[in-house]
Each structure stands twice: as structure tokens, then as C-alpha cells.
Amino acid sequence: MPWVKDELQALLAATSTAGSQDIKHIGWLTEQLPSGGTAPTLALLTEKELLLYCCLPQTREALSRPARTAPLITTRLVHSGPSKGSVPYDAELSFALRTGTRHGVDTHLFSVESPQELAAWTRQLVDGCHRAAEGVQEVSTGGLVGLGVPLW
Numbered sequence: 001m002p003w004v005k006d007e008l009q010a011l012l013a014a015t016s017t018a019g020s021q022d023i024k025h026i027g028w029l030t031e032q033l034p035s036g037g038t039a040p041t042l043a044l045l046t047e048k049e050l051l052l053y054c055c056l057p058q059t060r061e062a063l064s065r066p067a068r069t070a071p072l073i074t075t076r077l078v079h080s081g082p083s084k085g086s087v088p089y090d091a092e093l094s095f096a097l098r099t100g101t102r103h104g105v106d107t108h109l110f111s112v113e114s115p116q117e118l119a120a121w122t123r124q125l126v127d128g129c130h131r132a133a134e135g136v137q138e139v140s141t142g143g144l145v146g147l148g149v150p151l152w
Helices: 002-013 115-134
Strands: 023-032 038-046 049-053 068-071 075-080 094-101 104-111 143-145 149-151
Touching: 023 115, 038 104, 038 115, 068 094, 075 115, 094 115
Parallel strands: none
Antiparallel strands: 023 038, 023 104, 038 049, 049 068, 075 094, 094 104, 143 149
């Protein structure tokens, strides 16, 4: 996997999508789909984003078009390891992510093949989210209070 990481790093540096971000972690995950099935997903964790691909990108163009992106500043690890509910596949080696989007919150459940992979992914994701939050200089938000009174 190291040579794949090096090749993808070189391609990533040349794309405009992620700029010169370093790949912090890379690996194949199994994603539980809303339909109940599963899908192999290549995940690239950079300094600022989690990039998800349906297959291994072979070109700069393919690398610049992930199937989904999750900015780490709006992503949280909400579950890791065994859960109390039943899950259709090995819950011992799974983790869940929630990402805030313009349309609400997306939740994705992934599994890995070993406890070492689970530990590596959860550690890298938590550290990446923390680093992303530390890098934010200013946060602004808007909303409504009570009966529609703007909060600015």
C-alpha cells in the first residue's frame, strides 16, 4: 500500500480539488448502504477532507472527482466498535461518521477487516477533525430565535 499512497500523493498534489494536501491515511472500507447492501469504498484522509471513491483513481481527473467528500471541520466520529443494536455485518469492526452539509446531516457506517485498521482509522479521523477545528480562526453563524427573530 505504501507505493499506492506515494502515487496518489503525487496525483493529489497536481489536482485543484485538494491542492497540496498530504494524504494522512488511505485504505479500503466497506460502507453500509441505505438500501441495506454494502459497497467497497476507497477512503483518502487528507489534512482537511475525507475523500471517498468507488474505485481506485488512475488519473488526476479521476482523483479530482471523488464520489463524496467530507470536510473534516464538519465531520465527527460518532461510533466505533460494538454497538447495542444489531448491525447486518460485524459491528465489532465498524465506525460511524456524521457530516454536516447544506442539506442537513449525513451519516455513514463503515467497517474494516481488523482491529488494527479500526484503531488507525478512528485515531486518524479524530486527530484530523481536531486539527481542522484548531485551524479555524473565526466562526460565524446565523439562525432564528423564538418567533423568527434573527440571531446575528
